[in-house]
Amino acid sequence: MGKIKLALIGCGYLNEIVANALKDGYLPEYELIAVLGKDSNRTKAFAERHGCKACADIDELMGMKPDFTAEAASVKAIQEYSETILNGGSNLVVLSIGAFADREFYERVKNTAAQNKRRVYIASGAVGGFDVLRTAALMSPITASIGAQKAPASLKNTPLFTNELMDITVPQQVFSGTTKEAIAILPTKVNVAIATALASAGPENTTMNIKAVPGFKGDEYKIEIQGEEVRAELNIYSRTSAIAAWSVVEVLQNAVAPIVF
Numbered sequence: 001m002g003k004i005k006l007a008l009i010g011c012g013y014l015n016e017i018v019a020n021a022l023k024d025g026y027l028p029e030y031e032l033i034a035v036l037g038k039d040s041n042r043t044k045a046f047a048e049r050h051g052c053k054a055c056a057d058i059d060e061l062m063g064m065k066p067d068f069t070a071e072a073a074s075v076k077a078i079q080e081y082s083e084t085i086l087n088g089g090s091n092l093v094v095l096s097i098g099a100f101a102d103r104e105f106y107e108r109v110k111n112t113a114a115q116n117k118r119r120v121y122i123a124s125g126a127v128g129g130f131d132v133l134r135t136a137a138l139m140s141p142i143t144a145s146i147g148a149q150k151a152p153a154s155l156k157n158t159p160l161f162t163n164e165l166m167d168i169t170v171p172q173q174v175f176s177g178t179t180k181e182a183i184a185i186l187p188t189k190v191n192v193a194i195a196t197a198l199a200s201a202g203p204e205n206t207t208m209n210i211k212a213v214p215g216f217k218g219d220e221y222k223i224e225i226q227g228e229e230v231r232a233e234l235n236i237y238s239r240t241s242a243i244a245a246w247s248v249v250e251v252l253q254n255a256v257a258p259i260v261f
């Protein structure tokens with residue numbers, strides 16, 4: 001039997017890790033066939049490094065008939081391409097989960113996947129524990145929250161950044177609200193919050209707070225849920241966002257594994 005055809009959307013930091021993991025033998029069932037980026041030179045360079053086709057647009061990518069398409073690009077990419085990917089007969093692995101904060105879009109993508117007998121896989125990204133969140137939410141209504149610690153500099157080029165943040169000497173809360181409000185202002189920083197919310201109390205009902213912590217390196221998330229019988233607290237620290245790429249590798253392994261987690 002031939003290998004499962006994998007296409008990638010995004011040719012940046014995370015998909016470089018995914019493509020290297022494939023090269024290093026973590027995904028022996030798959031072959032990388034194509035990549036779609038934004039900048040054509042970067043896309044071509046990535047394709048050359050990894051021995052696959054550089055595609056200029058989503059139609060060219062889908063023309064390669066991928067079985068799985070893994071996204072590490074942007075919320076906009078998921079908004080623009082998801083339905084084309086599913087209608088084209090590919091499963092979809094998503095990291096820019098923030099796109100699904102929009103209920104109507106989420107339902108549309110869900111229906112498109114079902115109609116095409118394909119699946120959308122929500123990668124655990126920089127957090128995890130979605131199994132326990134989903135299980136608890138089945139048993140009773142739950143409350144859910146996610147707290148994030150980030151370095152002040154990591155908030156640059158976002159509405160939460162002020163120059164004063166670079167001089168703080170104690171942690172400072174910079175955001176408090178719902179996960180839906182958080183992703184609207186931080187589309188590249190809190191996809192984890194929407195993934196957590198979709199697995200628990202929903203984007204409108206899951207609360208989020210973000211603290212800027214001086215001298216902090218990496219990201220730390222604390223997820224807390226409370227149901228009638230189940231309480232869970234999950235703390236996930238990652239020094240870099242590489243964990244998100246490896247979570248895609250884990251999804252791809254799980255999708256073809258005889259024993260499924």
Ligand SMILES: NC(=O)C1=CN([C@@H]2O[C@H](COP(=O)(O)OP(=O)(O)OC[C@H]3O[C@@H](n4cnc5c(N)ncnc54)[C@H](OP(=O)(O)O)[C@@H]3O)[C@@H](O)[C@H]2O)C=CC1
Pocket residue numbers: 009010011012013014015036037038039040042072073074075076077095096097123124125126127187188189191192195241244
């Ligand atoms: N769920 C999670 O836990 C996490 C999710 N993420 C998400 O993953 C995304 C990728 O992260 P990372 O690899 O570090 O980012 P990079 O900026 O390194 O790479 C992003 C890549 O996607 C490409 N891209 C962006 N928009 C589009 C588009 N519309 N169509 C095609 N290609 C596109 C970029 O192209 P170009 O180079 O031309 O700009 C670039 O190649 C982030 O934007 C973030 O939203 C990140 C970390 C954790």
Ligand SMILES: O=C([O-])CC(=O)C(=O)O
Pocket residue numbers: 125126187188189190191192193219240241244
């Ligand atoms: O890397 C992280 O910690 C999380 C992130 O960017 C996201 O959720 O979009």
